Amino acid sequence: MSPLQLCLAFSSLLFAVGLTGALARSNSILVLLGLELMLTAGSVNFIAFWRFGPPASPATGVVFAIFAIAVAAAETAVGLALVIAVYRHQRNIRLPEANRLKG
């Protein structure tokens, strides 16, 4: 297997692990962390293609990875704030119970 394929396999497995966690656990912090893992897998892909693929410009992949990290940070901040807001309303952070808007 070529290194690029290895990297991509790595990132896709990471993504799958994150997805599984986000689906399986009921604690919303863990769900958030699963989403974080999925985002990380995305930036792993950026770096992999920057390293092995033909790069558009010498820094493109790195730049996008940096943007991805910044966006992930913002996402975590807002997500944790939401978790705390949920905790204030229902005295726990179990996601399946946060379904007031169901039809």
Added chain:
Amino acid sequence: MPPSLETLWLVPALPLLAASLGALTPRGGRRFSAGVAIAAMAGALLLSCLALRAALLDPSAHLVHNFRWFDLGNGAVELGWLLDPLSALMCVMVSLVGLLIFIFSLGYMCEDENFTRFFCFMSLFAAAMLGVVIANSLLLLFISWELVGLASYLLIGFWFHKPAAAAAAKKAFITTRIGDLGLLLGLVWLYDSTGSLLLYDGGNGVLEAGVLGNLGTMALAGGLAVPTAISLLIFCGAAGKSGQFPLHVWLPDAMEGPTPVSALIHAATMVAAGVFLIARVFPLISYDQALAADPLHALTVVAAIGAVTALLGAAIATAQSDLKRVLAFSTISQLGYMMLALGVGSWVAAIFHLLTHAFFKALLFLAAGSVIHAAHHEQDIRRLGGLGRTMRTTYATFAVGMMALSGVPFLFSGFWSKEAVLHAASEWAVSQLPLYAGLVGVVLTAFYMTRLLCEVFWGPARSPEAAHARENTGVITVPLVILAIGSVGLGFLGTPAWPWLESALTGRPVAPRSLLEGGGLMALSIVLVAAGLGAGWALYGRKVRVSADAKDPFSAAAPRLFGFLGARMRLDELYAATLGRLNTLGAALADFMDRWVWGGAVGFLALLGEFTGSVNSEVDESGLNAGFNSASERIRGAGRAYSGAQSGDAQGYLRTVAVAFVVLALLVLLGGGR
């Protein structure tokens, strides 16, 4: 790059710094915030004087410093600043007048609890205005332009607890936005057709011959040449900012703000920004006159609007009874003069009048502010009076400003600048109407200024506030004196005998003209000024109003006309009646449609259904019911099934997404990846 060009960006940066420091200052730090603001303005004044000196070394050159803000795709967004006599003169004017008004505000706002906020906003405004002045990129100019609008909004609504002030701020903001939309469209169009927003860029700027040439060769847009269309759009913004005829309604209401604000923003600088903008892009806006294929020149529109505004403002001002509103309408009419001068093609005269007007109108407003401050915020001229005896300095300076504004010959700056405007108008080839409008305006101006002077300063004090008024402290009167000196002396920069200003602005040596050529016109206007003064004296000065509720002589003479003018020609009502009414009409129409047309149709269908129902009920009863019931049951069941999917369980949704992704990916893969 000469040092004063390098440091030019500091001219707006210093007030901006002062504004940010003021924003950090707690309420207690009154002295600190005021000190910082005044120091920053002084620094800006110093720098702009240096810049003026550097600019006058070679008046014909446009020293620019452009830099790239950022790349957008394969295009670049460029900003820059520009140093030429026009921008340098404007810088000096703005920072000097601003400095004096800041000092004045020390006294005027002293008992306001939001002192620090006031100085923060004022500094922000000054920074934005200076940014407009030095901008070399129309984008930068637009940014600062909007900041100016914002600052004016904040300052008009400074006493936002007064509903009138809040409403006035909103009105000003929205009305100017209408114009700015046009300006923005014009800029977008210009960028689209030239690919640059820099004014001067070593041959690639939008004001330079090459680009203009390409612009001229473009196809007509809706019967207009592209330069004409763009210029008209840009003029929309200018008209909105400097209160030209259709969009002038916000300016009188803006007088709800504190008086220094009215002096700085709505007399001296911001309303002049529109005139400055047109003067700045004059090469573009006057370019279409070279195009023969063009049915209408942009400048013609400018001249027409200017003439109308000059006349209308002066006429309305004759019948206002609020001290500051009279001055506001006179500002509108003077701005009309400037636009008129631009329209007839003499932007030098326009700038000359702008400079002199900035001084004497700021002087008038500050004097009015001094009166208002002394008379405990009494602004109604019918309830003032007799202040000439108690407030001598204010009286004298106000008289100077009044004579300058009404154009008393030879000594006062207003006379010379107005003469320049009228002279330019008389030389306009297209039509003489603007000249006549201007001449009538001269009479009216002299008339209402005389009225104002007599009502406020002569005769007995007609209210306890006026009776108790005393002269203010030096921090208020000293700026008045300085401005008075300015509004006398500034006139000699542009006399026909010594046209220093014109040669400085255009960079061409201009041969001095003797006063005799065009002397006929001068004599005529002198006569008209005398007539105006005389009429004013005859109506108001000869026998002065004795009590607050005595009838106004003018209204006694022509009550209908006076009422009409007093109600500002009912223009606000007109707008309410047309634009506002249009809304109501539309709503009413929709309502009618709903109620009768669609409703009727539905009702008819309903009746039909009932009829058929009653016909078919027999059949239903007999056989079909069971079938229908079961069918509806099924439908309801399906509904329940679907609503089950809307479970509110976020992970359930995520799961669905995952499954959908898998399915799609499988489709792509099995489809061979394409």
Added chain:
Amino acid sequence: MNTVLVILALATLGTAAVAMSLRNLLHSVLLLTATWAGVAAFYLWAGAEFVAFAQLLVYVGAISMAVLFAVLLTRHSRDDVAAPPAARSRGVYAAAAGAAVAGVLLAAVSLAPLATAPARAPAVSVRQLGGELMGAHAASLLAVAVLLTVALVGAVVLAAGGPPEKPGDTP
């Protein structure tokens, strides 16, 4: 060099999987920190020094801190960090979905015609990186800056939970 990559990947995936299945919330967070460190190591292996350190700084330094803080803020007692493991049905669904996604992705990776690896990493200095950020990607940089600001403000507002209602506060 592939062996290094494989070891890194296995370690990272292992920590991630264990973290996702642990009972103790704090243990999972700390293990996830290890995962992120592993990803940073991968970046280093790929030659993207700057990104690796940024990853360490942001994830290990900041995000894990914030998450730990959130964990400690949203619990009643000390033993409350023991999050119940997945209910069986959820677990099964989740495992199925994850496995399906992984399968599809792996299939795509193995099928896709991918470019062969160049000999060495494209050398990019930090100066070059800054140049690109400020030049070609400046607009997106501005956008990200705005996004971060808005996210910060929004997070503060959400977590602070609105101002205390005062009577007569309404105009």
Added chain:
Amino acid sequence: MRLLATTDSSLLERAPVLLRDALSGLLPPPARWTANALIEIVAILAVFGTLFAFLTLAERKILGRVQNRPGPNRTGWFGLLQPFADGIKMLTKEDIVPHAADPVLHYLAPVALIAFSLLTFSVIPYGRDLLAVRMDASVLFFFAAGSATELSVFMAGWSSHNKYSLFAAMRALAQLISYELPLLLSVVPVVLAAGTISTAGVVAAQSGWKWGLVPHWHVFTPWGAAGFAIFMVSALAESNRSPFDLPEAESELIAGHLTEYSGFKYALFFMAEYFGMCALSGMAVTLFLGGWQAPLPALEFVPSYAWFALKLLALIAGFMWVRATLPRLRIDQLTRLAWKFLVPLALINLGTAAFWSLTYPWGGSLQLLRWAVALALVMGPFLLLGRRLSAGLGARTYRYA
């Protein structure tokens, strides 16, 4: 590290590198690279280990002098052997792990802490030729590794299942998160001015003298001075030193996150605190005080690492002086100082640095203007925010004292 010392510099200057090359020269060429690396690691460990040992003594002595008592003076002359006595004691004490503790984390915490704080030593240039790892983004690496130490403090506090330790963990988190921000923000201007984020590059950017007299150190510019002050305050907080030593406030929480630690693990924590102090001071020297460069051209004959050591020791002495002088803050004062004072100042300072480098070409009389504006930008916000920060906190007057 550069394998060949620069030939122009003096013998004393090149001595460490020559020594190392001589040692590794005994080995066959393929092993030399590894040998060099090992030698450098051992050298750093040895130097800072000894430094740590004697810093503890120095701190106790200085505190003693300030508090008007002799300090340790029994073991050896002037108590010079005290550190070794302490070391023996630490090593021979029993290592207690509470029954209810979380054993893995309880064991991991000190190890991770010491490991990460040692990592930060690898990128500091101790001398003209003495830099263990040359990399492009070394400043970033320094702070990345430093930020990882916060985790282990939390681990220690959490794992030992003791409410005081838990309080300490929460406090440590709050404090470290709050002060990470001004620390980084005060470094950004330096990166901006130097145009590089490699420590060697930053030092190189500060070389040279103005009029052959005033060195081009960043601390001698308005923004540099402000940044240096912000950096040092934040460094105090980041290394949990007094007056920011709330996590181990012995008067409130017995010993904070160290309560349940004893013996060698405790020694590790103690060592890590001093290592952090040394590393941050070294970074401050590198970023603001011109690194290993001599203050005057005439003094360049003194080897560069001596200058570095001098500046480092001066800063550490400052740390100790502060500890002996200032009382401990309250937690709310702590966070308020960070968020309402240091962070805004650091942000404004960034703008000042931008102005400074923007107006770099200005010469002649414009220099005065440049200095005036920059000083205004530094002083104005400082005065305003300081006034707002200390609003209502007037100096207390003791009537009966």
